[in-house]
Amino acid sequence: xxxxxxxxxSTVHRHHETSRKESEDESRLPALEAAYTDILRHLGEDTxxxxxxxxxxxxxxxxxxxxxxxHETIDDILNNAIFDEDHDEMVIxxxxxxxxxxxxxxxxxxxxxxxxxxxxxxxxxxxxxARIVEIFSRRLQVQERLTKQIATGISEALQPKGVxxxxxxxxxxxxxxxxxxxxxxxxxxxxxGVYLEDPKTREEFLYLSRRT
Amino acid sequence: xxxxxxNKYSSNEKNDNGDGGSVLNGHFDGMVKRAAGGPQAPGxxxxxxxxxxxxxxxxxEERTRSLEDNEMSLPSLAAAYTTILxxxxxxxxxxxxxxxxxxxxxxxxxxxKGYQEKIIDVLNDAIFDEDHDEMVIxxxxxxxxxxxxxxxxxxxxxxxxxxxxxxxxxxxxxARIVEIYSRRLQVQERLTKQIAVAITEAxxxxxxxxxxxxxxxxxxxxxxxxxxxxxxxxxxxGNFREDPKTRDEFLRLxKS
Numbered sequence: 001x002x003x004x005x006x007x008x009x010s011t012v013h014r015h016h017e018t019s020r021k022e023s024e025d026e027s028r029l030p031a032l033e034a035a036y037t038d039i040l041r042h043l044g045e046d047t048x049x050x051x052x053x054x055x056x057x058x059x060x061x062x063x064x065x066x067x068x069x070x071h072e073t074i075d076d077i078l079n080n081a082i083f084d085e086d087h088d089e090m091v092i093x094x095x096x097x098x099x100x101x102x103x104x105x106x107x108x109x110x111x112x113x114x115x116x117x118x119x120x121x122x123x124x125x126x127x128x129x130a131r132i133v134e135i136f137s138r139r140l141q142v143q144e145r146l147t148k149q150i151a152t153g154i155s156e157a158l159q160p161k162g163v164x165x166x167x168x169x170x171x172x173x174x175x176x177x178x179x180x181x182x183x184x185x186x187x188x189x190x191x192x193g194v195y196l197e198d199p200k201t202r203e204e205f206l207y208l209s210r211r212t
Numbered sequence: 213x214x215x216x217x218x219n220k221y222s223s224n225e226k227n228d229n230g231d232g233g234s235v236l237n238g239h240f241d242g243m244v245k246r247a248a249g250g251p252q253a254p255g256x257x258x259x260x261x262x263x264x265x266x267x268x269x270x271x272x273e274e275r276t277r278s279l280e281d282n283e284m285s286l287p288s289l290a291a292a293y294t295t296i297l298x299x300x301x302x303x304x305x306x307x308x309x310x311x312x313x314x315x316x317x318x319x320x321x322x323x324x325k326g327y328q329e330k331i332i333d334v335l336n337d338a339i340f341d342e343d344h345d346e347m348v349i350x351x352x353x354x355x356x357x358x359x360x361x362x363x364x365x366x367x368x369x370x371x372x373x374x375x376x377x378x379x380x381x382x383x384x385x386x387a388r389i390v391e392i393y394s395r396r397l398q399v400q401e402r403l404t405k406q407i408a409v410a411i412t413e414a415x416x417x418x419x420x421x422x423x424x425x426x427x428x429x430x431x432x433x434x435x436x437x438x439x440x441x442x443x444x445x446x447x448x449x450g451n452f453r454e455d456p457k458t459r460d461e462f463l464r465l466x467k468s
Contacts, residue, residue: 020300020301024301028299028300031295031298031299032295032296032299032300034295035292035293035295035296035299036292036296036363038288038289038291038292039289039292039293039320039363040397042285042288042289042292043277043285043289043320043321043324043327043397044276044277044281044285044324044327045324045327045397051360051361051397051399052360052397054361055360055361055362055363055397058361058362059362059363059364060299062362062363062364062430062434063296063300064300065434066433066434067300067301067302070300070301070302097439099429099432099433103308103309103312104308104311104312104315105312105315105316105319106293106296106312106315106316106319107316107319107365108364108365108429108433110432110433140297140300140302140308140309140312142308172356172365172367173319175356175367176323176356176365176367177319177322177323182354
């Protein structure tokens with residue numbers, strides 16, 4: 001089990017993104033609750049009505065859950081699931097449901113992530129790819145950065161021959177407000193290694209991960 | 213915000229377990245009888261249409277927020293969002309988050325703009341006398357609301373059908389009624405009922421049916437995390453409730 005690969009924290013995890021400890025969540029709840037109570041009042045709602053009585057607490061816990069990626073690092077979840085396997089063909093995990101929060105409006109955006117990589121003698125447990133998506137998506141994000149972080153994270157953990165990540169998502173900040181375009185989708189991609197250099201490899205990935 | 217100006221339905225919540233069902237049903241029956249020649253509601257301003265005064269009577273406590281209120285609350289809302297960002301372990305000074313508290317506050321005000329609007333403003337001129345008594349359906353109205361329990365979006369489609377009683381409503385006004393009630397902190401059951409009752413009180417039709425099919429992000433993004441689940445609620449009033457054939461026709465026609 002090779003854990004000796006050097007792992008540059010700074011390229012993938014910026015300091016503030018891992019500053020939150022899960023154990024502190026409980027102690028931060030009261031401040032979040034108070035903030036939500038303020039928000040409800042200033043929106044003109046009556047915080048004493050039955051439906052809203054415990055909403056500040058629920059909303060605070062909900063947003064802590066939606067940003068739980070800040071607790072987690074790739075190291076934590078990958079630790080034992082990298083296997084030596086004499087395989088160097090493309091591996092694709094597609095249609096991974098992804099939910100994130102737009103960092104500009106704090107409104108959800110969600111969609112599907114398709115990940116492909118070509119192992120270099122090291123394969124990763126398949127669900128770990130989905131877990132890597134979870135770490136980076138459960139944060140205040142920008143879709144471009146999310147795509148790159150997933151790709152770079154996999155790249156640094158496995159040193160594969162190439163990594164490709166495509167995300168197609170609907171942004172509620174565009175659908176529910178602002179321009180209000182119901183059906184618009186944003187697609188971003190990150191291609192590293194052979195996926196960047198070799199168009200045929202990229203094409204194979206895009207074809208195999210297409211909507212069927 | 214002044215509590216005496218709270219939403220009419222929120223005061224009903226206290227009386228009947230957050231469901232509002234029996235009171236609203238009773239209200240509807242009263243409205244139907246009033247249309248047949250009941251007395252003017254006391255204190256209502258005289259209006260050219262008996263129905264208009266009835267609408268004003270019941271909805272005059274609707275509005276709880278004005279545009280000035282919005283502007284004045286913005287700094288406090290932004291401050292609350294800054295607290296939330298810090299409480300989540302983020303750095304509110306980084307470039308992407310610098311103006312987020314203001315954007316999030318404005319976004320939240322937009323998502324609850326239903327509190328600023330009154331049905332009477334939206335409907336005022338679009339009720340027409342038309343000798344039509346066949347079903348009118350407006351379906352697939354995209355709806356976006358906010359779950360009042362988790363402050364997370366709900367979105368889906370609303371299908372509305374009604375049997376006019378010599379009075380029809382401008383079609384887009386049905387969608388505007390949906391907007392007024394959905395752009396609030398809501399519970400899907402209450403939203404469905406409010407839309408149905410609003411149409412009933414505005415038009416006194418022979419019957420109204422409202423069906424909402426929605427996805428709740430609070431179930432999809434968190435909690436049980438069921439990606440494909442949808443919640444369907446319906447309210448059938450008047451003929452739609454009493455006559456199974458009418459209801460059947462409506463349900464069949466809204467199926468795509």
